[in-house]
Amino acid sequence: MHVFYTPDITSNHYTLNEEESRHCSKVLRLTSGDIIHLIDGKGGLYEAEITGMNKKNVQLTVINKQTEFGKRNHFLHIAIAPTKNIDRLEWFLEKATEIGIDEITPIICDRSERKIVKEERLEKVITSAVKQSLTAYHPKLNTATSFAEFMKQNVSGEKFIAHCIEGDKPFINHLTQANQSYLILIGPEGDFTQTEVDIALQNGYKAVTLGNTRLRTETAALAACFEANYINR
Amino acid sequence: MHVFYTPDITSNHYTLNEEESRHCSKVLRLTSGDIIHLIDGKGGLYEAEITGMNKKNVQLTVINKQTEFGKRNHFLHIAIAPTKNIDRLEWFLEKATEIGIDEITPIICDRSERKIVKEERLEKVITSAVKQSLTAYHPKLNTATSFAEFMKQNVSGEKFIAHCIEGDKPFINHLTQANQSYLILIGPEGDFTQTEVDIALQNGYKAVTLGNTRLRTETAALAACFEANYINR
Numbered sequence: 001m002h003v004f005y006t007p008d009i010t011s012n013h014y015t016l017n018e019e020e021s022r023h024c025s026k027v028l029r030l031t032s033g034d035i036i037h038l039i040d041g042k043g044g045l046y047e048a049e050i051t052g053m054n055k056k057n058v059q060l061t062v063i064n065k066q067t068e069f070g071k072r073n074h075f076l077h078i079a080i081a082p083t084k085n086i087d088r089l090e091w092f093l094e095k096a097t098e099i100g101i102d103e104i105t106p107i108i109c110d111r112s113e114r115k116i117v118k119e120e121r122l123e124k125v126i127t128s129a130v131k132q133s134l135t136a137y138h139p140k141l142n143t144a145t146s147f148a149e150f151m152k153q154n155v156s157g158e159k160f161i162a163h164c165i166e167g168d169k170p171f172i173n174h175l176t177q178a179n180q181s182y183l184i185l186i187g188p189e190g191d192f193t194q195t196e197v198d199i200a201l202q203n204g205y206k207a208v209t210l211g212n213t214r215l216r217t218e219t220a221a222l223a224a225c226f227e228a229n230y231i232n233r
Numbered sequence: 234m235h236v237f238y239t240p241d242i243t244s245n246h247y248t249l250n251e252e253e254s255r256h257c258s259k260v261l262r263l264t265s266g267d268i269i270h271l272i273d274g275k276g277g278l279y280e281a282e283i284t285g286m287n288k289k290n291v292q293l294t295v296i297n298k299q300t301e302f303g304k305r306n307h308f309l310h311i312a313i314a315p316t317k318n319i320d321r322l323e324w325f326l327e328k329a330t331e332i333g334i335d336e337i338t339p340i341i342c343d344r345s346e347r348k349i350v351k352e353e354r355l356e357k358v359i360t361s362a363v364k365q366s367l368t369a370y371h372p373k374l375n376t377a378t379s380f381a382e383f384m385k386q387n388v389s390g391e392k393f394i395a396h397c398i399e400g401d402k403p404f405i406n407h408l409t410q411a412n413q414s415y416l417i418l419i420g421p422e423g424d425f426t427q428t429e430v431d432i433a434l435q436n437g438y439k440a441v442t443l444g445n446t447r448l449r450t451e452t453a454a455l456a457a458c459f460e461a462n463y464i465n466r
Binding site for chain 1: 263303324328330333337365367368374404444445446447449450452455456459460462466
């Protein structure tokens with residue numbers, strides 16, 4: 001099953017861009033009459049036939065369309081401090097896309113060793129996972145923002161901050177229920193500072209634990225992603 | 234906090250091997266009087282003082298010992314088909330060790346593209362995660378075995394096979410409860426064959442789903458690991 005990401009599809013006729021056309025003809029060796037699948041990232045899953053092709057463009061005709069394919073019953077937004085080793089953040093994006101996530105925001109925290117992220121690269125990782133896992137809804141990746149700026153944003157739904165500072169913290173599933181909109185903050189290597197935690201609490205975030213074991217940043221973020229999806233089975 | 238893995242510790246006095254001694258003195262620049270932590274992999278977490286050192290060995294004296302540190306309330310064994318790209322299996326081993334797992338067996342299935350795994354390398358990945366996540370119990374990695382051979386093994390506890398073949402399959406948490414011993418089979422890229430599934434069912438395994446999304450092998454295995462730990466919170 002060959003899947004292409006076509007966010008700009010608007011009718012039953014579509015032409016793959018030059019790069020994907022080359023991939024389609026040269027790498028996959030597909031030809032007129034072959035069937036491929038398209039994902040528009042907004043819930044649309046299309047079955048399309050190759051009706052014409054040359055080296056630089058492949059023309060498609062949609063023969064079947066499903067809307068709201070794999071529509072999710074909740075909204076999950078995870079704000080995560082980019083890992084020092086960017087591979088670990090990319091890994092999280094791939095896995096979270098497979099399991100189910102709607103929005104991701106890289107947040108730069110006091111203890112963040114990495115202050116800059118290349119969104120284009122991360123976007124590619126997400127799109128590749130979208131195609132591989134046949135996720136018709138493309139998760140939204142926001143540009144990186146400072147923790148302070150992020151706190152000023154007006155977010156609806158339930159807000160949680162997962163940190164490792166000593167103290168009694170409930171699990172997320174003890175504080176919420178299914179079919180909600182969730183925002184979960186995940187700190188950098190070295191955790192959030194007490195000040196950041198206090199600011200979050202003042203802004204209506206609830207402190208939560210993800211378990212008793214020491215989790216790396218990207219593992220904690222994925223555990224939070226698993227948990228939100230688990231609550232919504 | 235500097236953690237060393239010392240599975241052969243038997244008394245209150247211990248000498249790090251040459252490699253770890255060099256790491257301790259040259260890389261970490263630790264010296265006599267400094268405190269480090271030791272994990273024996275069987276639940277023992279030690280606090281030890283450096284009481285003597287030279288280039289080739291660092292002598293330690295245990296000043297505090299905790300037994301059954303982070304003792305788990307269930308037993309989780311995951312048998313997983315090694316991924317074509319071994320990095321993905323290594324990634325699973327690291328993450329599963331962080332989240333909580335007791336035993337792992339690489340199983341070679343009909344559709345396995347990778348038939349050989351280097352256990353020594355995988356063992357190193359687990360040990361590194363054990364130290365990083367302060368897991369006093371070292372997960373056991375078995376040597377790779379064929380699916381057929383694995384089916385002949387007499388396993389106690391609850392047995393599940395997660396596959397993607399069409400049909401009604403319950404979630405693991407609908408078939409079991411907390412504080413059990415679980416064995417979960419995860420297939421290769423391309424899934425188990427119908428024959429393998431049938432053989433597993435004949436051997437008392439129950440077919441389960443891990444959700445509606447298409448998960449890569451290593452993601453499915455981690456989802457199963459997360460679920461077993463979630464059930465046992």
